[in-house]
Amino acid sequence: MRIGLITTDPAHPVLAAVTALLTAAGHRVDHLDPEGPEGHRVGHLGPEGPGGHRGDHLDPEGPHGHWGDHLDPDGHRVGHLDLEGPHGHRDDHAGPDGAVSGPDRGGLADVYLLKARTPRALALAARLEAYGVPVLNSAAATARCQDRVAMAELARTAGLPFAATRAVDTIGELAAAGEPAGPLVVKSRYSRRGDLVARADTVADLRELAAGWPGEPVVVQEFTANSGWDHKLWVVDGQLFAGLRRSELAPDGRGPTRPLSPGELPAGWAELALRTGAAFGLEVYGVDVLRGPDGPVVVDVNAFPGIRGQAGAPEALADLALRTARTAATAPTARTAPTARTAATAAIARTVPTTHTAPAAQETKAWRRKSG
Known part of the structure; x- marks a missing residue:
């Protein structure tokens, strides 16, 4: 099987552990980086990659949007997968009946693990799904966790004991309202690495946060007394x-x-x-x-959190990836080529702003079995 990692950090401990398990069992692991310079930096899990395991690299954009093969520094041929094609044209293929089926399926992994959660990563995942490739977690499910207002609404609608959450355009607006009635927890509205999570007990605390995070959309929750x-x-x-x-x-x-x-x-x-x-x-x-x-x-x-230091987590993730890939391989699906920008991709891209102002049926041990 061929497993793709949508991430900027294939050396992340849980991903490196999963890569080691899968490659040791004869499976192939690709690294697809959605955030490289101008969109075409290539990550490589090669002889000197995490754990010394060889993989291949995929370029999510390709030089100037073109896709094709090239040789890496070791002389090995590496396939490029372009979901857009030169100048934004899809690199689709017509079958014997003339039906357009999308890019060559041989250039795609059997399943992708979506570790990155940026707008570009979500849009890329949605496009892969549109071509019939399973992504864990799905782009839509991942997007539900990025906007903390939507997150709270969904959770409370489902009857979960989620903290009451309200949106505020900026912290300055919150500070202008005067002294809070009690301690508040202020968070960036859009979840991302390095986002804001802070407690504010007084208007002075709010003003200090506003100075450090000007223009940052936030959510506010009442502080829940707890053990710390x-x-x-x-x-x-x-x-x-x-x-x-x-x-x-x-x-x-x-x-x-x-x-x-x-x-x-x-x-x-x-x-x-x-x-x-x-x-x-x-x-x-x-x-x-x-x-x-x-x-x-x-x-x-x-x-898709870090799940660091949890014995059994990499094995469970490897099992899930392989089972999902095998299920997709045996399921009858009709692959159709999406438009250059699918409705699903557009909806997910709208979910999270591109930029923010901020400071700096189980198969036991399935990963052990070589398949495909």
Whole structure:
């Protein structure tokens, strides 16, 4: 099987571990970077890649939008996959009956793991899905976790105990309203690496945040009194992993994650994590939960989180990828070439702004079996 990683960081611990498992079993792993300079930087999992495992690299844009093959520095031929073609024209192929079926299927992986969550990554994932290639998590499910307003609305509609969340255009607007009635948690509206998560007890705190984050769209939640520890619940294909992490809102700041057996979770929390995934349509995700005075409070949902240091997580992810690829390979599907910009891609691209102003049926051990 051929597994693609949509990520800017193939050396991320969980991805590197999955790559090691898959390549050791004879599967092929490709790295597709959606964020390279001008869109055509190529990531390579080669002899000197993570764990020394060889893979291939795919260019999401291609020089000037052209696709073709080239030789890498080792002399090995590397295929380029262009979903747009030169000057934006699709590199489609007509079958014997004249039907246009999209790009050569041989240039695509059997399944893609969507680790990156930027607008370009989401648009790329949506386009791959439009050609009939499964993506984990789907582009639509991933997008549901990027806008924290939409996230809260979906969660509360599904009956999840999600923290009450409201949108504010800027922190300056919030500060102009005067002293808050109680402690607030202020977060960037659009979830991304390095986004804002801060506690503000006074208008002076808000003014300080406004100065550091001018123009940043935010959401506001009332601070939930808690122990100062975030319960990090991660799920991969229905398998639960857990940890305790000192909250970044605690007086002494964020600390390392402590291991926590799922069996140590309060009653009902495992079910809560699974219900969250079902509500958002996620298969690889994280749920941040606080132990509030009246029970659990969900404060964030993350598509494809890091899941660092969780024994069994890479194996579960490798199993999921291979099973999904095999299911897709045997399912009768009619692939049709989408337009240059599909409706799904356009909708997802609108979900998250391109720029922000901010400071700096289970197969046991399926990955062990070589297939395809």
